[in-house]
């Protein structure tokens with residue numbers, strides 16, 4: 001009887017008893033020490049694949065030292081109805097990280113992607129949406145206080161031309177939504193590192209300039225921001241060189257900010273792939289990994305997925321560091337070589 005009462009109490013306050021992703025002892029033993037690499041080496045992890053695919057789980061546990069929930073912390077999953085939170089998937093992944101000694105990057109607190117209808121179809125006034133935004137950020141960051149080291153607080157706020165992206169948050173609150181989110185996250189966990197995360201900034205252009213301007217403006221306004229994430233979704237045909245990433249990281253360092261490669265994948269076109277495509281892919285990952293290893297303010301490199309099989313870009317694009325069966329590719333060897341600690 002007592003156990004049922006406790007479980008009911010836990011459920012009532014939104015804490016579900018953790019369903020766990022089972023990590024067999026022989027897999028857990030292969031987990032590298034957190035400081036195995038010069039920088040945290042992360043992967044985006046999907047609950048389904050981690051729970052169902054042994055090769056995926058082995059590759060993740062043995063190869064990486066950081067975990068980013070690929071989808072588990074997005075509003076459509078974690079806040080499906082106004083005021084109703086579902087932490088089950090996020091709890092599973094944060095528990096997996098703790099059991100296997102991984103750092104956690106939380107992702108994303110605020111994004112206009114994968115929002116539930118109650119957000120996108122709401123008839124919001126500024127005060128009301130600001131209150132919903134603050135409550136969401138405080139509830140999610142507060143739950144994982146001390147267990148998530150770095151957060152993507154605001155994800156992809158900019159349009160391709162460097163202007164503001166039209167989203168429900170921007171349209172109702174204006175640019176202020178960014179500051180609201182960062183301050184709420186800092187209130188909920190003052191020790192967490194808070195990042196602005198952006199896509200399409202891995203080459204020179206208006207968006208790359210705009211993300212640096214925005215970050216600098218937030219610093220000037222005393223907003224608690226600690227770094228900028230470069231997603232780096234790229235291809236073997238146009239991947240960023242170390243030199244470019246190094247200049248971006250150095251600019252951020254001069255503003256007292258950190259940097260991270262947060263979602264790297266490097267597609268190989270199924271048709272007409274260049275010769276030595278896997279070696280070229282390895283070079284792409286090596287360039288970014290060396291840029292991070294050589295920049296004191298780079299807080300890590302995360303690959304956006306574990307095995308090619310489950311990549312959002314399609315298995316046929318072969319974008320990740322492990323093949324569909326969880327075997328390491330030349331890309332993984334290039335990353336490890338760049339991030340290896342020189343004994």
Ligand code: G3I
Pocket residue numbers: 070071113114155199231263312
């Ligand atoms: O959960 C549903 C499932 O119930 C349904 O059966 C299935 C088939 O329709 O869809 C599932 O939802 C999918 C979701 O991933 C979870 O797997 C969505 O269709 C699919 O669109 C969604 O894709 C995610 C994508 O963001 C959405 O834009 C990718 O997995 C995820 O890797 C990707 O990640 C984003 C980062 O969070 C932010 N940066 C860009 C990056 C790529 O968009």
